[in-house]
Amino acid sequence: MSSIGSCPLRDKTGSDGRYLRMELTCRSCNENGYGSAPSRAITLQVQSCVVACAEIVDDMCEKAKSQIAIRFKDMRGVEVFDLTLRRQLQWLGPVESDELATFPKVGVFGIALIGVIFWNIKKVSGGGGGGGGGADNLPADDFDEELFKEKLRERRAKPAHVCSSFFLVPAMSCKCFAAMVPSGPLVPHTIERRAVGPNDVAIDIKYAGICHSDVHQARDEWAAGIFPMVPGHEIAGLVTAVGPSVTSFKVGDKVGVGCMVDSCRECQSCKEGDENYCESGAVMTYNGKHKYKHCMEHTEDGGTPTYGGYSQSIVVDKGYVCRIPDNLDLAGAAPLLCAGITVFSPMAHNGLKAGQKLGVAGLGGLGAMAVMIGKAWGCEVTVISRSENKRAEAMSELKADKFVVMANDEDVKAAANSLDMIIDTIAAKHDIPTYLNFLKKDGKFVMVGVPPEPVSFHAFNIIPKRKTITGSMIGGIRETQEMLDFCGKHNIICPYELISGDKITEAYDRVVKSDVKYRFVIDTATF
Amino acid sequence: MSSIGSCPLRDKTGSDGRYLRMELTCRSCNENGYGSAPSRAITLQVQSCVVACAEIVDDMCEKAKSQIAIRFKDMRGVEVFDLTLRRQLQWLGPVESDELATFPKVGVFGIALIGVIFWNIKKVSGGGGGGGGGADNLPADDFDEELFKEKLRERRAKPAHVCSSFFLVPAMSCKCFAAMVPSGPLVPHTIERRAVGPNDVAIDIKYAGICHSDVHQARDEWAAGIFPMVPGHEIAGLVTAVGPSVTSFKVGDKVGVGCMVDSCRECQSCKEGDENYCESGAVMTYNGKHKYKHCMEHTEDGGTPTYGGYSQSIVVDKGYVCRIPDNLDLAGAAPLLCAGITVFSPMAHNGLKAGQKLGVAGLGGLGAMAVMIGKAWGCEVTVISRSENKRAEAMSELKADKFVVMANDEDVKAAANSLDMIIDTIAAKHDIPTYLNFLKKDGKFVMVGVPPEPVSFHAFNIIPKRKTITGSMIGGIRETQEMLDFCGKHNIICPYELISGDKITEAYDRVVKSDVKYRFVIDTATF
Numbered sequence A, B: 001m002s003s004i005g006s007c008p009l010r011d012k013t014g015s016d017g018r019y020l021r022m023e024l025t026c027r028s029c030n031e032n033g034y035g036s037a038p039s040r041a042i043t044l045q046v047q048s049c050v051v052a053c054a055e056i057v058d059d060m061c062e063k064a065k066s067q068i069a070i071r072f073k074d075m076r077g078v079e080v081f082d083l084t085l086r087r088q089l090q091w092l093g094p095v096e097s098d099e100l101a102t103f104p105k106v107g108v109f110g111i112a113l114i115g116v117i118f119w120n121i122k123k124v125s126g127g128g129g130g131g132g133g134g135a136d137n138l139p140a141d142d143f144d145e146e147l148f149k150e151k152l153r154e155r156r157a158k159p160a161h162v163c164s165s166f167f168l169v170p171a172m173s174c175k176c177f178a179a180m181v182p183s184g185p186l187v188p189h190t191i192e193r194r195a196v197g198p199n200d201v202a203i204d205i206k207y208a209g210i211c212h213s214d215v216h217q218a219r220d221e222w223a224a225g226i227f228p229m230v231p232g233h234e235i236a237g238l239v240t241a242v243g244p245s246v247t248s249f250k251v252g253d254k255v256g257v258g259c260m261v262d263s264c265r266e267c268q269s270c271k272e273g274d275e276n277y278c279e280s281g282a283v284m285t286y287n288g289k290h291k292y293k294h295c296m297e298h299t300e301d302g303g304t305p306t307y308g309g310y311s312q313s314i315v316v317d318k319g320y321v322c323r324i325p326d327n328l329d330l331a332g333a334a335p336l337l338c339a340g341i342t343v344f345s346p347m348a349h350n351g352l353k354a355g356q357k358l359g360v361a362g363l364g365g366l367g368a369m370a371v372m373i374g375k376a377w378g379c380e381v382t383v384i385s386r387s388e389n390k391r392a393e394a395m396s397e398l399k400a401d402k403f404v405v406m407a408n409d410e411d412v413k414a415a416a417n418s419l420d421m422i423i424d425t426i427a428a429k430h431d432i433p434t435y436l437n438f439l440k441k442d443g444k445f446v447m448v449g450v451p452p453e454p455v456s457f458h459a460f461n462i463i464p465k466r467k468t469i470t471g472s473m474i475g476g477i478r479e480t481q482e483m484l485d486f487c488g489k490h491n492i493i494c495p496y497e498l499i500s501g502d503k504i505t506e507a508y509d510r511v512v513k514s515d516v517k518y519r520f521v522i523d524t525a526t527f
């Protein structure tokens, strides 16, 4: 074939000649003059006919090119895109043959997708067979033009493809505070944020809450941390840019990012919206790695590290960004992204109802959020505390209905068999059976705090009234949005103490001593 | 008044003159010649007008008497009865004034009921006022005859009041096997069963299963037992008589009785059909007392003791009797009443679905039932055992799909993260976290066995995959019926070894050694 020498794909197959990766661009964006930013990078398992096809496409008339429709599924559902293979196919680097092993993870739909791509490309190429075929074979007999036109019609009947906020934002550096070494002080530092990809939302971070787990991780008290570490997973800010496939956010929106910035997107948990329980592991907002191949920051050695909210900007896939209601104070909303969702999720998941009686054990940031959300939920809220000294704040400031002091036998006796659910936020050793005794029949004891030691109970504590002990870990993205909407509706923010970047190290010591009501929030304008 | 000397009620008020108890008979039964067995005994708080009324009623024309309609509620709903106060009002013994304290437990409806009775009686008596009024005042002006007639019409429009099986069965004695003293052998004995009340079902017991808890109680290993003790709460037999208000059972029906023969009928649990979790405590089938005032066997000193299924007959309120499907072997069905419902209830309550993966820990009677029911449920069933030696029976006889030996590291590793629910029937010490590790995200660990010691786990065992530890204790009556219907549909009985009464003591020793597949069932024909 005359054009074979000029085909940009010809030398791009993998080392074993079976893989190639190509980018596809959105034709409507293109036609509207928005350039040719890739909307999707797809790895194809190459067969000889496809290599031929690619060569042919490169050489082909526009009409033939336009007949390639690709149906693909993203996190949020199925869309039909009208795509054309660009003449300037871009090679994204060598593809290791171990990618074959990743195909099964794609799932049945993924396999079907690849089948569809092949099918369409085969139509264009006029069928299989090494290197054979040419433009004169087009359109192939079995190419379903009617179906294709119908899909295009459907597509066009929908609201126009939103490309108004489409522009290219290159990678750029930003100021942050980081622990340069384990247990080191939090000091000014600079990190790079990635270019805004098609599904990305770029955020100007205004505030970041300090979560107790930030302290644990910056002090490297858990698994081996990645340093320098930029903590922060209670992020609130404003959108500064969105990628061309983002329709749910626009520049200027108030948004938040919580504990995760990515997940496998394929497991049962991800499919159910429980990305926090991703079976392959969510990519944590900091101290994690962009480990999934679908991510632009994925690298051959496991992905670039993630850096959190103690910084002035972040770029996050739209699937992991939530909208903060306009009426909420942005600084006070930041802690909702971890503390808020951590207590909201088990209330929702375990079916708490208005009118029920909710116990909240422990009155730190999580406990305070649980009281406020529980009240807004329509529950009678009982704070269960180890000492008397938080009674006033619980009752007056947080509007709890009752206050039980564990050291007070009368309190304990009166509260027996009275609660439908207890959100246990205590991260220290405590005696579970005493708390279980506060529950009614079918009562639920939800652990969201992690005591360092094992806890124990007797089967008799749960069997005779069919009680339940369960745990909960932050929440999924959809649930986080529900929580934010709920807080917006009820005007709930977390009470906070605003600090500048140079006070983070000091704040950490106070967090450890529980000397804060109820969250430190960092003002990133001070960086 | 001329008749006052002959009024059978005149001297029947309580010591403080404020209470009387009277019996009401069903008029339609009466008219049909079925005699005058009481359909309901009611304690009224007496006011002077009511005493007068009673006197008057006694003296009154039949027309006036027939105008007393009493609406009352029983366990199964509200019924309107057409009743007349019988001339021969029967005094049931003195009523202690502490009954006043029990009135609040009757609940709002009960209060309303008493109000209705008063209202009607007042109509008949021609209004309040001590001793005044007479037959010439009738019908009272405000007696709503139209409403009354309408109620009668409604009542008559329904299927005829079923009285075909109505007859009086007096109290009678029956043969049984009893532990005469704690830890004594089970020996032949005789007990009395009560007369068949209006809501009672008399049962000819054919078979009774031996539950491990029978051994604990006969050996007085739990709370102080009541001796002589007739154990047995896995009862299967045939109906020999029913009271006049019983329409759901008839003579000859195959029926079963489980762990309870009564409950308060007023608490939230009872109302929801969870009589097993009755907040005032269910009346256990044996080693309990007929402690509720609504029960014919209630006595001033707390009620007569209950005697269980190791006997040839029993009389039980219809609300605590279940129907055994005709296709089931009666002996093999007996253990369903405890072992079956104990594992069925948590499967149903915790939302086990067909296609899910169920683990069963321990393979005694409960475990065997859980495997069979789990298979019929449509689950893949994994038996988790401490040793290899039950593999063959689990796989071949009970048709389990997988067998995990806890001592086998490879088994344990392979089963990690694979199960949706585990029914834990183990009553010995065991390591909960290892079992929790078998659960998937949102997996549920249900304890139905009671290890003697407290169990422990770490919050990390449940939080990251939102796992749940819960308990379950037998099941409610409605659920027990569902279980029996389910077993009927799937032809499930408990594999059993049939024994005669004189082998019970020996069988107990074998139960303790788990030397039975899977239940001993006593043939009461051998007594």
Ligand SMILES: [Zn+2]
Binding pocket: A211, A212, A213, A214, A233, A338, A339
């Ligand atoms: Zn946090």
Ligand SMILES: [Zn+2]
Binding pocket: A263, A264, A265, A266, A267, A268, A269, A270, A271, A275, A277, A278, A279, A280, A281
């Ligand atoms: Zn996932």
Ligand SMILES: [Zn+2]
Binding pocket: A261, A262, A283, A290, A291, A292, A295, A296, A297, A298
């Ligand atoms: Zn990523």
Ligand SMILES: [Zn+2]
Binding pocket: B211, B212, B213, B214, B233, B338, B339
């Ligand atoms: Zn039992």
Ligand SMILES: [Zn+2]
Binding pocket: B263, B264, B265, B266, B267, B268, B269, B270, B271, B275, B277, B278, B279, B280, B281
């Ligand atoms: Zn009850």
Ligand SMILES: [Zn+2]
Binding pocket: B261, B262, B283, B290, B291, B292, B295, B296, B297, B298
């Ligand atoms: Zn009773």
